[in-house]
Amino acid sequence: MRGTIVFDLDGTLIDSAPDIHAASNALLVEDGLPELTFEQVKSFIGKGVPHLVTRVLEASGLDPAGPKHAEFVHRFEARYETAVGLTVTYPGVVPALEALAGAGFALGICTNKPVGPTRAVLDHLDLTRFFGAILGGDSLTVRKPDPAPLHATVAALGGSAERTLYVGDSEVDAETARRAALPFLIYTEGYRKTPVADLPHTAAFSDFADLPALVAHHTPPRP
Ligand SMILES: O=C(O)COP(=O)(O)O
Numbered sequence: 504m505r506g507t508i509v510f511d512l513d514g515t516l517i518d519s520a521p522d523i524h525a526a527s528n529a530l531l532v533e534d535g536l537p538e539l540t541f542e543q544v545k546s547f548i549g550k551g552v553p554h555l556v557t558r559v560l561e562a563s564g565l566d567p568a569g570p571k572h573a574e575f576v577h578r579f580e581a582r583y584e585t586a587v588g589l590t591v592t593y594p595g596v597v598p599a600l601e602a603l604a605g606a607g608f609a610l611g612i613c614t615n616k617p618v619g620p621t622r623a624v625l626d627h628l629d630l631t632r633f634f635g636a637i638l639g640g641d642s643l644t645v646r647k648p649d650p651a652p653l654h655a656t657v658a659a660l661g662g663s664a665e666r667t668l669y670v671g672d673s674e675v676d677a678e679t680a681r682r683a684a685l686p687f688l689i690y691t692e693g694y695r696k697t698p699v700a701d702l703p704h705t706a707a708f709s710d711f712a713d714l715p716a717l718v719a720h721h722t723p724p725r726p
């Protein structure tokens with residue numbers, strides 16, 4: 504194996520915000536509440552479903568500490584597995600994954616999205632074939648930015664810390680990589696809110712066509 508590359512999912516490989524926005528608004532409409540804007544819901548993505556629901560309730564003037572929270576999480580999750588129709592891969596993702604797999608890298612997913620909808624959207628976009636390990640926000644008892652899911656993904660791939668890179672789009676991913684002590688490549692076109700320069704990262708890229716060369720640079724061939 505040439506090395507191990509672990510990817511975040513939402514905002515990194517796939518632009519899933521339109522489906523997450525639509526699913527959130529469907530719940531609000533069911534309850535006779537006003538819809539939220541795309542930018543609002545996009546800014547709530549990255550820390551998993553319970554956090555997203557907290558932010559949706561707050562933005563709707565409802566108490567996130569009240570009974571609505573568990574109810575909304577339940578109803579959101581029920582919709583989430585089929586919420587794939589508006590989601591696309593970012594440009595160049597598939598050729599980049601093909602190049603990396605072809606070069607002998609083991610690839611994995613470490614996302615805060617629950618593993619059910621993660622598998623559903625990967626199947627829908629025909630991406631499952633690339634990944635030897637897929638961990639979601641409910642795979643362990645902790646989620647990112649706790650480093651445990653990232654460590655577990657690397658372990659499931661049989662990788663070693665010295666030859667592993669983590670690729671993500673957000674503040675949560677930068678913090679996860681820092682706490683896991685792994686190099687972090689940041690994709691700049693996802694759902695990040697902080698300037699790239701203010702987040703710890705090894706390298707930044709805006710085009711997946713550049714990723715194979717960037718990865719090669721940071722994981723030199725074994726002597
Ligand atoms: O479900 C989320 O909140 C975001 O998931 P991500 O970790 O793939 O960005």
Ligand SMILES: [Mg+2]
Pocket residue numbers: 511512513514515549671672673693694
């Ligand atoms: Mg993300």
